[in-house]
Amino acid sequence: MSKKITVLIILTVLLVSLIGCAKRIPINYDQTRTNALIEIKTVTGKTCEGLVRAKKPSFLVLQTDKYKKRSVVKINRDDISHILGKNNYVTDGAGAVISEWEIENSQKNNSLLLYTLGGGGFSFGASFFAGSLINKSMDNVDNGKTAMWATTAVGTTLGTLLFARAGAKKDRTESIEKIREQHYDLAKQKAEQDRLKRKKLQEELQKLKAEREKQKQEIEQLKEKAQKEKK
Numbered sequence: 001m002s003k004k005i006t007v008l009i010i011l012t013v014l015l016v017s018l019i020g021c022a023k024r025i026p027i028n029y030d031q032t033r034t035n036a037l038i039e040i041k042t043v044t045g046k047t048c049e050g051l052v053r054a055k056k057p058s059f060l061v062l063q064t065d066k067y068k069k070r071s072v073v074k075i076n077r078d079d080i081s082h083i084l085g086k087n088n089y090v091t092d093g094a095g096a097v098i099s100e101w102e103i104e105n106s107q108k109n110n111s112l113l114l115y116t117l118g119g120g121g122f123s124f125g126a127s128f129f130a131g132s133l134i135n136k137s138m139d140n141v142d143n144g145k146t147a148m149w150a151t152t153a154v155g156t157t158l159g160t161l162l163f164a165r166a167g168a169k170k171d172r173t174e175s176i177e178k179i180r181e182q183h184y185d186l187a188k189q190k191a192e193q194d195r196l197k198r199k200k201l202q203e204e205l206q207k208l209k210a211e212r213e214k215q216k217q218e219i220e221q222l223k224e225k226a227q228k229e230k231k
Helices: 002-020 100-106 110-137 141-230
Strands: 025-027 037-042 047-055 059-065 068-076 080-085
Touching: 037 059, 047 068, 100 141, 110 141
Parallel strands: none
Antiparallel strands: 025 080, 037 047, 037 080, 047 059, 059 068
16 A cells, blocks of 8 residues: 555646646747747857746846745847747736746645545556456456556556646636736736726826915916005
8 A cells, every 4th residue: 555655646737747847849039928938049059948027029037046036137139049838828817927826836735646546546446346257257257457557557647637637727827817817916916906006096186276276266366456555
């Protein structure tokens, strides 16, 4: 049993690594987007991987360290040989790219572990049962046992992989939805803050306008008083 658990844990770790690294394809400069995770190879042969923090017509700014926002590098467009990235990115409700780093930081592996352990146990049982039937149908005992354990091993491995993949996909989906909700809440808060700022500015303008009107009236009154005194 301990060996089985060890195998399942190893599979889990491998799946997390594989699923977390989406396949990249060659893209052109115009297809890069802010917050996209890309890999750039320069004309000098240097490779640089990072998150696009700023995009200008003539250069890109990449954050090269996942945990250090100030770790950035500027790459001129003319120095770029080719770019690897994605042509379809995960976006929030406003259409902004949700970075893979943000997804990784937010993602939990609850479903992955649950599906891996539960699916591994189910797959082992089903595969062992199928292997036992094959064993009973064979005349040679040794060949029957070999076929039984081979069927059990292959079935358990494939079944565990499928269940774990489904669990990881669920964890990723939940993480993305959570981030979208967070982005929506932040956008809503910002909109409310902007509304309050505009309201305050309008009130200040109205107050300033009223003060100027009052000053104008006072000046007119002083003029009238001065004219009366002359008479």
